Amino acid sequence: MFQKLQPGLTEIIFHPSEFTENLKGITNSWQQRSWESQMFSDPDLVQFFKNEEIIFTNWMEIMERFNSQK
Structure with missing residues (x-):
């Protein structure tokens, strides 16, 4: 998917969160x-x-x- 992106701005929304018991209590998407x-913290993906x-x-x-471009 990423290699098919054209130059410019692309929005991909994600909500990375460290696992905690509290996280389980506040969202079903924990x-x-x-x-x-x-x-997104994997070194291979970062590279x-x-x-x-x-x-x-x-x-x-x-x-x-x-x-700054104005």
Whole structure:
């Protein structure tokens, strides 16, 4: 999926969370969130993103980049 992305901005939403008993108590998606946390901290995946020049960002950084181009 990632290798098929075109240059530009793509939004993929995920909610990585460290597993805790409290997490289980506040969301039914605790297992998915825990898996996402493990997956996105995997060194091989982190290196893959670097190799593909995929940048993780947030809206604050996006707006800073946008405003700096004016």
